[in-house]
Amino acid sequence: MSFKYYQGKKVFITGGSAGIGKGIAIELAKAGASVMICARGKSKLEAAVKELKAVGAPGAIFDYAVLDVSDKKQVLATAKKVLKSLGGLDILICNSGYAQAGEASDLQDEAFRKLMDVNFFGHLNVALAFQKHFATQGKGDIIFLASTLAVFSIYGYGAYSASKFAISGFAQAFRQEMMLHNVKVKLFLPPTTDTPGLEKENEDKPPISKEIEMGSSLNKVHSVGSVAKALLKWIPNNKFFGYTGWDSWLQYALFRHFPELTLKIADSELRAAQSRLNKKNGSISK
Numbered sequence: 001m002s003f004k005y006y007q008g009k010k011v012f013i014t015g016g017s018a019g020i021g022k023g024i025a026i027e028l029a030k031a032g033a034s035v036m037i038c039a040r041g042k043s044k045l046e047a048a049v050k051e052l053k054a055v056g057a058p059g060a061i062f063d064y065a066v067l068d069v070s071d072k073k074q075v076l077a078t079a080k081k082v083l084k085s086l087g088g089l090d091i092l093i094c095n096s097g098y099a100q101a102g103e104a105s106d107l108q109d110e111a112f113r114k115l116m117d118v119n120f121f122g123h124l125n126v127a128l129a130f131q132k133h134f135a136t137q138g139k140g141d142i143i144f145l146a147s148t149l150a151v152f153s154i155y156g157y158g159a160y161s162a163s164k165f166a167i168s169g170f171a172q173a174f175r176q177e178m179m180l181h182n183v184k185v186k187l188f189l190p191p192t193t194d195t196p197g198l199e200k201e202n203e204d205k206p207p208i209s210k211e212i213e214m215g216s217s218l219n220k221v222h223s224v225g226s227v228a229k230a231l232l233k234w235i236p237n238n239k240f241f242g243y244t245g246w247d248s249w250l251q252y253a254l255f256r257h258f259p260e261l262t263l264k265i266a267d268s269e270l271r272a273a274q275s276r277l278n279k280k281n282g283s284i285s286k
């Protein structure tokens with residue numbers, strides 16, 4: 001796949017040291033872009049920058065910043081560093097984030113707040129830190145990564161979905177504000193993707209949520225490479241929502257056009273999952 005759009009472009013990716021963010025960084029480097037990444041852990045950032053240099057174009061810039069996106073002060077200082085290191089910015093990709101599954105009654109307030117701090121305020125802090133730059137420049141792309149769980153949600157994902165619905169709502173309003181500056185704001189809905197983040201999420205997922213996923217014909221685990229390539233293909237087009245593959249598109253389209261039917265399908269998947277779990281546990285299904 002050729003991604004000419006990215007040749008010579010300057011890109012900043014939050015959470016670029018692992019998972020989907022790193023996959024995007026690698027594809028962009030291969031396509032001839034200069035890429036700066038950030039995350040909290042320095043050693044993974046250094047290792048990722050080495051990988052980018054190995055596949056990137058000669059003369060392209062690859063750099064990193066240690067940053068916690070939920071810290072607004074740190075974000076403002078890093079934004080200055082990014083603009084200086086790259087000599088400008090064409091594309092901002094707000095990717096950092098994580099999932100914590102759990103029944104609402106089992107999660108502490110802290111879990112809800114932390115998800116909002118990183119998944120919502122993290123994206124907000126970074127977008128606002130570069131808002132003036134993009135508005136003055138009068139062009140560019142600002143990309144928010146949310147999730148397919150940013151348009152509908154299921155058992156065990158209340159806290160996570162709340163943070164992703166929040167960024168989806170913000171992105172829609174921000175899209176119009178930046179449109180008047182000729183800057184595109186877009187929302188990508190990654191599907192379930194094989195990343196270190198997913199591995200961590202699976203550790204404390206409620207058994208019934210796992211069972212729902214196993215029984216769902218729409219829940220396919222995607223590779224980082226396929227998600228990153230889908231995102232690069234989508235950025236230059238004029239569609240606000242971005243997906244990976246027909247399964248993500250179908251989940252979005254079903255809920256968008258047939259919300260009550262989708263809820264009914266989700267409920268029957270939940271009941272089937274509960275019954276399978278009951279059988280596995282040797283108890284009688286109600």
Ligand SMILES: NC(=O)c1ccc[n+]([C@@H]2O[C@H](COP(=O)([O-])OP(=O)(O)OC[C@H]3O[C@@H](n4cnc5c(N)ncnc54)[C@H](OP(=O)(O)O)[C@@H]3O)[C@@H](O)[C@H]2O)c1
Nearest residue numbers: 015017018019020039040041068069097147192193195197
């Ligand atoms: N994987 C999936 O199945 C899936 C599905 C739907 C949506 N998504 C979304 O896609 C994005 C990437 O997910 P992923 O699975 O690739 O995650 P991942 O494998 O855990 O990687 C997350 C990246 O973000 C960084 N990060 C985490 N918290 C941060 C913070 N507070 N400040 C700065 N950087 C931070 C991590 O580095 P440090 O830990 O060193 O900071 C790492 O570089 C997230 O927004 C996630 O919600 C993922």
